[in-house]
Amino acid sequence: MDIAQEVKKIAHRARETSSQVARLSSAVKDRALGLMADGLVEKREFLLTENRKDLEQAEKEGLSTAMLDRLALTEEGIEGIAEGLREIALLTDPVGEVVRMWRRPNGLVVGKMRIPLGVIGIIYEARPNVTADAAGLCLKGGNAVILRGGSEAIHSNRAIGGILQEAMEKAGIPPSAVQVIPHPEREGVEEMLKMEDFIDVIIPRGGEGLIRFVVENSRIPVIKHYKGVCHIFVDATAERSMALEICYNAKIQRPGVCNAMETLLIHQETAPSLLSLIAEKLQKAGVELRGCPRTRQILPDVKEAVEEDWYAEYLDLILAVKVVDDIGEAIDHISRYGSQHTEAIITANYANAQRFLREVDSSTVLVNASTRFSDGYQLGLGAEIGISTTKLHAFGPMGVEDLTTTKFIIYGDGQIRNS
Amino acid sequence: MDIAQEVKKIAHRARETSSQVARLSSAVKDRALGLMADGLVEKREFLLTENRKDLEQAEKEGLSTAMLDRLALTEEGIEGIAEGLREIALLTDPVGEVVRMWRRPNGLVVGKMRIPLGVIGIIYEARPNVTADAAGLCLKGGNAVILRGGSEAIHSNRAIGGILQEAMEKAGIPPSAVQVIPHPEREGVEEMLKMEDFIDVIIPRGGEGLIRFVVENSRIPVIKHYKGVCHIFVDATAERSMALEICYNAKIQRPGVCNAMETLLIHQETAPSLLSLIAEKLQKAGVELRGCPRTRQILPDVKEAVEEDWYAEYLDLILAVKVVDDIGEAIDHISRYGSQHTEAIITANYANAQRFLREVDSSTVLVNASTRFSDGYQLGLGAEIGISTTKLHAFGPMGVEDLTTTKFIIYGDGQIRNS
Numbered sequence: 001m002d003i004a005q006e007v008k009k010i011a012h013r014a015r016e017t018s019s020q021v022a023r024l025s026s027a028v029k030d031r032a033l034g035l036m037a038d039g040l041v042e043k044r045e046f047l048l049t050e051n052r053k054d055l056e057q058a059e060k061e062g063l064s065t066a067m068l069d070r071l072a073l074t075e076e077g078i079e080g081i082a083e084g085l086r087e088i089a090l091l092t093d094p095v096g097e098v099v100r101m102w103r104r105p106n107g108l109v110v111g112k113m114r115i116p117l118g119v120i121g122i123i124y125e126a127r128p129n130v131t132a133d134a135a136g137l138c139l140k141g142g143n144a145v146i147l148r149g150g151s152e153a154i155h156s157n158r159a160i161g162g163i164l165q166e167a168m169e170k171a172g173i174p175p176s177a178v179q180v181i182p183h184p185e186r187e188g189v190e191e192m193l194k195m196e197d198f199i200d201v202i203i204p205r206g207g208e209g210l211i212r213f214v215v216e217n218s219r220i221p222v223i224k225h226y227k228g229v230c231h232i233f234v235d236a237t238a239e240r241s242m243a244l245e246i247c248y249n250a251k252i253q254r255p256g257v258c259n260a261m262e263t264l265l266i267h268q269e270t271a272p273s274l275l276s277l278i279a280e281k282l283q284k285a286g287v288e289l290r291g292c293p294r295t296r297q298i299l300p301d302v303k304e305a306v307e308e309d310w311y312a313e314y315l316d317l318i319l320a321v322k323v324v325d326d327i328g329e330a331i332d333h334i335s336r337y338g339s340q341h342t343e344a345i346i347t348a349n350y351a352n353a354q355r356f357l358r359e360v361d362s363s364t365v366l367v368n369a370s371t372r373f374s375d376g377y378q379l380g381l382g383a384e385i386g387i388s389t390t391k392l393h394a395f396g397p398m399g400v401e402d403l404t405t406t407k408f409i410i411y412g413d414g415q416i417r418n419s
Numbered sequence: 420m421d422i423a424q425e426v427k428k429i430a431h432r433a434r435e436t437s438s439q440v441a442r443l444s445s446a447v448k449d450r451a452l453g454l455m456a457d458g459l460v461e462k463r464e465f466l467l468t469e470n471r472k473d474l475e476q477a478e479k480e481g482l483s484t485a486m487l488d489r490l491a492l493t494e495e496g497i498e499g500i501a502e503g504l505r506e507i508a509l510l511t512d513p514v515g516e517v518v519r520m521w522r523r524p525n526g527l528v529v530g531k532m533r534i535p536l537g538v539i540g541i542i543y544e545a546r547p548n549v550t551a552d553a554a555g556l557c558l559k560g561g562n563a564v565i566l567r568g569g570s571e572a573i574h575s576n577r578a579i580g581g582i583l584q585e586a587m588e589k590a591g592i593p594p595s596a597v598q599v600i601p602h603p604e605r606e607g608v609e610e611m612l613k614m615e616d617f618i619d620v621i622i623p624r625g626g627e628g629l630i631r632f633v634v635e636n637s638r639i640p641v642i643k644h645y646k647g648v649c650h651i652f653v654d655a656t657a658e659r660s661m662a663l664e665i666c667y668n669a670k671i672q673r674p675g676v677c678n679a680m681e682t683l684l685i686h687q688e689t690a691p692s693l694l695s696l697i698a699e700k701l702q703k704a705g706v707e708l709r710g711c712p713r714t715r716q717i718l719p720d721v722k723e724a725v726e727e728d729w730y731a732e733y734l735d736l737i738l739a740v741k742v743v744d745d746i747g748e749a750i751d752h753i754s755r756y757g758s759q760h761t762e763a764i765i766t767a768n769y770a771n772a773q774r775f776l777r778e779v780d781s782s783t784v785l786v787n788a789s790t791r792f793s794d795g796y797q798l799g800l801g802a803e804i805g806i807s808t809t810k811l812h813a814f815g816p817m818g819v820e821d822l823t824t825t826k827f828i829i830y831g832d833g834q835i836r837n838s
Contacts, residue, residue, distance in 0.1 A: 393811045
């Protein structure tokens with residue numbers, strides 16, 4: 001059978017299963033999640049063997065150390081994945097929740113009930129842990145899921161998929177609720193993106209290239225996450241030690257992720273005394289600064305920032321720095337160069353804090369806290385399936401609730417409409 | 420200037436204006452809505468003159484009476500449109516509402532704040548009242564809007580657009596917040612659907628042909644409303660007079676709309692005694708019935724329903740009728756042939772009412788009430804911009820809240836992330 005045919009069969013099976021998955025009780029879903037976790041731990045030797053096949057192939061193909069690192073499974077890694085599934089089991093089941101209910105003058109009682117989205121397609125790269133995480137979250141939300149990981153992780157993903165399906169069967173859930181596309185060829189993705197009658201939403205997770213490919217080729221709605229060019233604005237009244245700590249944390253703690261700070265904006269009144277302290281602390285940690293002309297008046301050794309630096313998502317120990325006149329200029333800069341991901345203000349000024357929260361058009365806006373908190377777990381969503389930087393359906397970190405929608409339910413006692 | 424160029428300019432202006440529109444105070448928006456209403460009433464003679472141009476052209480082209488009817492403006496019609504805008508002014512402003520707020524163990528206070536979607540494109544047919552309704556709702560939600568009505572209403576739409584823009588200028592709102600595409604050519608729509616960096620969402624309103632065209636040609640997310648094949652299931656325990664009244668209302672009160680009943684499912688135990696009463700009442704009102712074999716045992720004169728009848732959105736005085744074994748068969752029938760729009764059960768059985776609400780996968784599910792209540796005004800949303808039959812972002816009747824999304828706002832006091 002050719003690949004397109006098989007992808008079609010997978011999508012058909014997912015759609016058929018989805019109404020069964022939507023009606024599963026919380027107890028059955030949570031039992032399955034526990035059995036999935038147990039299965040992964042029990043079969044860790046098998047998983048590590050399959051993972052080694054991927055690693056050997058990747059080494060042959062000369063993948064970067066960073067890529068190899070993301071691809072590699074370890075005993076601890078597998079324990080972590082299992083623990084993640086057990087945590088998903090502990091979350092409140094969103095399906096069936098009535099989020100609001102009101103009464104109409106004619107006596108109709110109208111509510112909005114949470115229901116699953118249906119069939120979710122996840123397209124991702126490298127990290128095999130996404131296979132288990134995404135499957136667990138989609139199942140918890142009552143959805144069937146089709147997983148298409150990177151070709152470099154094909155053995156690992158197939159092995160994880162098989163273990164998850166076994167666990168589901170034990171719990172009485174049809175295994176087609178979680179399906180891994182077993183082909184590494186790009187054709188499989190292309191076919192998947194055409195199945196708009198069978199897949200309700202596509203969530204891509206990976207680099208900008210993957211996401212653009214998905215957006216350009218999909219007939220199915222895509223929840224996208226482009227880059228995170230996150231800003232911190234240090235206001236004139238910022239408490240100095242707080243500004244130092246937060247800037248350091250946002251840049252250094254994990255520079256390669258989308259919620260790390262990429263541009264520092266600092267108020268002209270505080271720049272002369274505070275900027276050199278921040279710069280020193282960051283430079284000691286190996287950060288290269290690129291500054292605007294006013295920055296370079298204070299820090300003459302800093303390289304000049306060019307236009308591209310303001311747009312850059314470095315994902316590295318590099319930081320663009322700009323001195324601004326006031327909060328208005330800071331907000332304008334963010335609006336022009338930002339990616340609508342995450343921005344923070346450090347301030348002691350009440351009105352500026354409120355204004356920044358209100359006017360900055362990003363999915364997560366913080367006052368006096370590190371941009372690194374823009375994350376589903378950190379914000380209390382219990383888990384994270386991705387971060388949306390477009391506004392339709394979800395904006396910002398997405399938890400299991402964002403894998404549901406609502407329908408109107410109406411209790412009447414004979415009402416008819418007269419006009 | 421060619422059409423594509425002008426549509427591009429319109430979209431660019433909308434994007435530029437959108438952040439200003441997002442920050443407008445409720446008072447300014449509501450004042451503008453009032454002035455829009457006043458403007459339409461004051462300039463009604465001009466509107467009627469422009470509308471007559473459209474009507475004359477439409478008559479020449481031999482449009483159907485139904486189409487002419489939808490196209491025609493009257494003095495009362497204009498008063499109604501104005502009244503609609505005044506009602507939108509009375510709605511609560513959704514922008515800035517914090518829909519939920521919680522505290523994390525580390526002291527961060529996390530909330531979700533409602534914000535506008537940005538730039539909304541509305542593509543619609545015939546009815547010129549949509550121009551004012553949609554403009555008013557988008558503005559209330561803090562969005563810039565681009566309106567592209569049908570070519571047959573081009574004079575009316577341009578006239579309404581001009582009056583709305585004048586009113587906005589008086590209220591201090593940039594007129595590019597509401598723009599009507601002044602070209603009747605299809606090229607304008609095609610160009611609009613390519614502007615994914617400038618328009619955030621497209622809402623088509625009209626027949627299935629229009630909606631399919633938009634979905635197939637849009638690079639921008641589309642909130643779609645396909646057909647409404649609405650079912651009523653009369654259960655074994657249905658109160659007879661209630662079943663009669665609701666079926667009559669759902670089929671007869673306005674047969675040409677998407678929330679009218681198209682298929683009646685009736686329990687085998689109640690069919691022998693109740694079906695002939697329902698049939699008589701409907702047939703007296705001119706309804707043609709098409710029945711399954713069991714229906715025809717009870718009503719031998721009824722035409723036989725063929726497979727296509729179960730899928731049909733008649734929008735007319737025709738009704739498909741099927742006798743079912745039980746609620747399970749009713750739900751299965753709806754799941755197979757339905758359009759996920761609106762379904763109702765008439766029952767006195769508590770468990771069946773709850774099961775129907777839970778298991779029927781449609782945007783609006785009612786117990787003991789007419790399907791005709793599936794409507795934004797009727798459900799208390801204050802207004803309606805459309806009805807979504809796909810699950811992403813919104814499902815079912817959409818009000819002004821559905822023209823917004825939420826961002827995370829976070830109040831900290833120096834928190835940094837350690838892991």
